[in-house]
Amino acid sequence: MKMFARYLLEIVFLSAIGRTMESIYKDPNNITTCEEFERGARFNPYEIVDSMWKIFYFWGNTTELYPIAFSISSKKKLDKLKPLIDAVDGTLEVEWSKATFLMEPRPGVLVVFLYAGTPGAFRALVKMDRRTKERPFPLPLVKFADIRIKIMGRYVVMMCCEDMTAYAFARLNEMPSTEQDCATESSKLHINLPNAHSYLYVHRLFDEL
Numbered sequence: 001m002k003m004f005a006r007y008l009l010e011i012v013f014l015s016a017i018g019r020t021m022e023s024i025y026k027d028p029n030n031i032t033t034c035e036e037f038e039r040g041a042r043f044n045p046y047e048i049v050d051s052m053w054k055i056f057y058f059w060g061n062t063t064e065l066y067p068i069a070f071s072i073s074s075k076k077k078l079d080k081l082k083p084l085i086d087a088v089d090g091t092l093e094v095e096w097s098k099a100t101f102l103m104e105p106r107p108g109v110l111v112v113f114l115y116a117g118t119p120g121a122f123r124a125l126v127k128m129d130r131r132t133k134e135r136p137f138p139l140p141l142v143k144f145a146d147i148r149i150k151i152m153g154r155y156v157v158m159m160c161c162e163d164m165t166a167y168a169f170a171r172l173n174e175m176p177s178t179e180q181d182c183a184t185e186s187s188k189l190h191i192n193l194p195n196a197h198s199y200l201y202v203h204r205l206f207d208e209l
Contacts, residue, residue, distance in 0.1 A: 060165030
């Protein structure tokens with residue numbers, strides 16, 4: 001699902017002519033695969049629901065600039081969501097019993113993480129509202145994505161296996177504040193993928209537009 005990032009994360013224009021990536025991946029013949037990423041992964045959703053998070057580094061062409069909230073899934077939340085998903089596509093095989101936690105990357109977007117059998121492996125159900133001037137609003141967009149997520153020290157790192165993109169999250173009060181800090185902290189995550197950028201790079205792009 002190569003377009004997963006369009007549904008999960010806010011699209012940011014990064015293809016300005018003449019600009020170079022802040023860091024390029026070290027070896028194009030030895031990129032980080034999902035299998036390598038999840039090897040020895042440690043993840044407990046209860047460790048991340050106590051804070052607001054933000055992406056400070058990403059490997060891809062899109063990112064999310066909003067603070068991001070995680071929460072433990074509950075019967076009340078899922079019961080409210082099920083009829084809406086069925087209305088969009090009643091043929092979707094959603095294993096609701098495996099719903100573990102939720103992510104709200106921005107208003108109108110909700111991601112349900114369904115446990116996929118190994119630590120940090122999830123099938124993500126992504127729902128994105130379509131807000132238009134038309135009333136009633138059209139049904140939301142719904143997609144599945146193959147996701148790996150793990151906790152590395154004080155950071156959360158997520159990888160989408162369809163489009164080989166990755167995102168590093170820090171708590172709002174622990175965000176690296178300089179390019180050097182972002183580069184130093186991201187290097188500890190041992191991710192070798194193209195299109196590597198910090199959130200500060202994105203802010204500069206917007207300032208220059």
